[in-house]
Amino acid sequence: MKIEEMIEKRRKISENKKLIERFPFLLPRNRWTGEISEDYDYTYTELDEMPNGWREAFGEQMCQELKEELDKFNFTDKYRIIQIKEKYGTLRWYDGGYPVGSKIQDIINKYEDLSMCYCYRCGKPTKYRTEGWIEFFCEDCKNELIEKKYYHEDSFVKLSKEDLPQRIRYKDGCEIELSTDPEVLKIVKENWEE
Numbered sequence: 299m300k301i302e303e304m305i306e307k308r309r310k311i312s313e314n315k316k317l318i319e320r321f322p323f324l325l326p327r328n329r330w331t332g333e334i335s336e337d338y339d340y341t342y343t344e345l346d347e348m349p350n351g352w353r354e355a356f357g358e359q360m361c362q363e364l365k366e367e368l369d370k371f372n373f374t375d376k377y378r379i380i381q382i383k384e385k386y387g388t389l390r391w392y393d394g395g396y397p398v399g400s401k402i403q404d405i406i407n408k409y410e411d412l413s414m415c416y417c418y419r420c421g422k423p424t425k426y427r428t429e430g431w432i433e434f435f436c437e438d439c440k441n442e443l444i445e446k447k448y449y450h451e452d453s454f455v456k457l458s459k460e461d462l463p464q465r466i467r468y469k470d471g472c473e474i475e476l477s478t479d480p481e482v483l484k485i486v487k488e489n490w491e492e
């Protein structure tokens with residue numbers, strides 16, 4: 299291993315230790331047994347499953363909100379993440395359950411909706427979406443993807459304020475639903491007003 303790689307690895311490990319201290323549910327565990335792998339070395343956490351742009355835009359903020367809510371129910375150490383991924387251009391956050399009466403699902407819904415407003419590659423506000431395979435991109439990433447010929451210019455639809463009803467959560471089964479979270483709608487509107 300090169301010296302730079304070793305330094306980078308050490309930096310990552312120390313960063314991840316701090317992250318897991320703050321948010322214990324980011325500690326990777328076996329999905330079925332809940333056990334921590336014997337050779338776990340802090341080189342990764344559950345949050346690494348979240349695309350970089352979203353992680354930068356709201357990743358830790360989302361964890362913080364979840365933690366504060368979990369703390370109220372004394373559930374922070376019991377909370378388990380099942381999967382974090384992207385689907386239909388937006389975030390999906392699956393967990394192993396939470397206390398009845400908590401706002402955990404509301405917090406997850408809010409950030410799943412919000413993910414549409416942030417480019418998953420870099421975290422800047424989204425201005426375009428692709429058709430067919432739905433993804434949301436900022437201006438810069440759109441240009442870069444066209445330049446690199448990953449996408450054709452025609453693949454992108456410019457989002458505008460009139461598209462607001464399209465800023466929706468693509469629920470599983472492709473049903474669509476307009477987000478009603480006032481905080482989400484506020485951010486969507488702010489992103490739209492140029």
Ligand SMILES: [Zn+2]
Pocket residue numbers: 351417418419420421422435436437438439440
């Ligand atoms: Zn971008």
